[in-house]
Amino acid sequence: xxxxxxxxxxxxxxxxxxxxxxxxxxxxxxxxxxxxxxxxxxxxxxxxxxxxxxxxxxxxxxxxxxxxxxxxxxxxxxxxxxxxxxxxxxxxxxxxxxxxxxxxxxxxxxxxxxxxxxxxxxxxxxxxxxx
Numbered sequence: 001x002x003x004x005x006x007x008x009x010x011x012x013x014x015x016x017x018x019x020x021x022x023x024x025x026x027x028x029x030x031x032x033x034x035x036x037x038x039x040x041x042x043x044x045x046x047x048x049x050x051x052x053x054x055x056x057x058x059x060x061x062x063x064x065x066x067x068x069x070x071x072x073x074x075x076x077x078x079x080x081x082x083x084x085x086x087x088x089x090x091x092x093x094x095x096x097x098x099x100x101x102x103x104x105x106x107x108x109x110x111x112x113x114x115x116x117x118x119x120x121x122x123x124x125x126x127x128x129x130x131x
Contacts, residue, residue: 011040015047018054027057045074049081056088064088072104079108087117095121 018033034051037044052067068085072078086101102118105111 011037011044011047014040015044015050018047018050022050022054022057025057027054030054031058043074045071045078045081048074049078049084052081052084052088061088061092065092077108079105079111079114082108083111083114083117086121090117090121 014033014037018030018037021027021030021033031051031054034047034054037047038051041047048067048071052064052071055061055064055067065085065088068081068088071081072085075081082101082105086098086105089095089098089101099118099121102114102121105114106118
């Protein structure tokens with residue numbers, strides 16, 4: 001690689017490859033691509049978010065949460081990572097923490113999907129409380 005620009009372009013290409021592999025449910029291979037992208041650029045928050053998505057596909061929830069945390073630490077305005085973090089926490093049954101993540105995503109972008117997901121948490125909490 002000749003320059004930082006080449007390295008950045010390679011990280012973007014590896015991230016795109018990983019996304020394509022995730023779409024094919026090839027999560028282990030996708031994870032490898034995201035790790036290669038992050039080896040080139042440890043501050044690439046999109047690759048951290050996508051790495052977490054691959055880890056979710058592999059049922060490695062604790063590692064996925066750490067990767068989402070890294071993505072939002074690098075870019076606190078990254079609404080999609082906040083949403084994904086909330087979804088993972090909801091799947092883990094950590095509804096209070098999920099709501100906090102959803103609220104962060106909604107504060108950045110009031111997307112209908114984000115609002116619906118947050119409302120769904122309220123229903124899940126009510127169902128858990130009545131069992």
